[in-house]
Amino acid sequence: MKIGVLALQGDFAEHISTLRRLGVETVEVRLPGHLDDLNGLILPGGESTTIARLAVAFGLMEPLRDFGREKAIWGTCAGAIFLSKDAKRDQPLLGLMDITVQRNAFGRQVDSFEVDLDIPELKAATRTEAPYHAVFIRAPLIESVSGAAQPIATLPDGRIVAARQGKLLATSFHPELTPDTRFHEYFLSLAE
């Protein structure tokens, strides 16, 4: 199993460190050639406008879209925005997932938060029972899903914070910032 992490900007090192703890071979992806031979790709947290501009500048948009049509991609926070069809704002998007996201949906940094979530699909996939502790940093919200996209995690008030569409996964929160490796294990099961 070889997983790439888009390393244009953001917390790609945190994803790589979690993947290594799970014994997975990792590749930092900065140019289209780095996508060769990967089983899956993670789009990390960071600033979605920065990541998108760099992806355009280095010719990554089409190669990433081609990759996502066949293989697993997981976007966390900025990565989820980049995966979406609509971010309600003029910025380059991969448009791979049938989700509409609202950027900075919870306010500014002082409103960033941590909360325990009950995620049945994650518990079933990893055969565990514990709630999932999620960290939201200036996080986007998945305002709506359509087509083949399904919500897999919601806040207690019902707002969607994670969705899956086949092998594509989007989370508003940052599993790479916590020691709990279950979300990465879940993604690896999609990439297999």
Place this chain on the structure above:
Amino acid sequence: METITGSFAVKKGLAQMLKGGVIMDVVTPEHAKIAEDAGACAVMALERVPADIRATGGVARMSDPGLIEEIMKAVTIPVMAKCRIGHFVEAQILEAIGVDYIDESEVLTPADDAHHVDKHKFKVPFVCGARNLGEALRRIAEGAAMIRTKGEAGTGDVVEAVKHARAVMGEIRRVQNMAEEELYTYAKEIGAPIDLVREVKQLGRLPVVNFAAGGVATPADAALMMQLGMDGVFVGSGIFKSGDPAKRAAAIVKAVTHYNDPAILAEVSRNLGEPMVGRNVSIMPEVERIAGRGW
């Protein structure tokens, strides 16, 4: 289910999202848009860039909250602002208007000659400058969730930033090679809490994100700081005091991503126009240097 805001994890977490990115000083909403369009991962909103603070002289204070708010409205990326060292009321004001990060900065005139802000008391995260490991760990003990080199701001001379980055990285390497019982005396020598010294030994890095700042003016300067082990780069006067700010800003963003690829660095360094004029720190009188501010 309980929701927690203002925890150290979310404070440090925002800095983690800025990694591999460039934070640019801006003095108007128009500058802020140029920075965002060039790929900045955040902006620092202020009335004057450090080069102009040096030229103007006098007492440099927190910027007008009205100006900072205009910049916050102009962009979707995080907005930082500076308060004076120890000026916890300026920090309270910046928190009240909702800035995303506060830089307790030596670039402004210190308000307290012995104490820094107790940053644990705030929900908004703080970044602080440091010249060495001891200073970095003292700031983290006070609650800083991000560290940067001090460099010598507003000069366009990268030598001090290199000195501070090498000091911190070298001291971390030394700590990693120390025996447990040697850490106590070392902690005393560098004036840092023993728990944080132990954590550095265990992690092999600072427990928070560490950016370069102070004197970065070119894509090559930015890549140099990244190769020295910094997590990202602040560019102050270097962009908007240059001949073609938009082009230089975009080039520095690309250089930070591809810091290990000399062919791309050569490509982005071409035809950038005039860099900021710059001042040679080695012949600068001691009284004009600001990196020494901080305790």
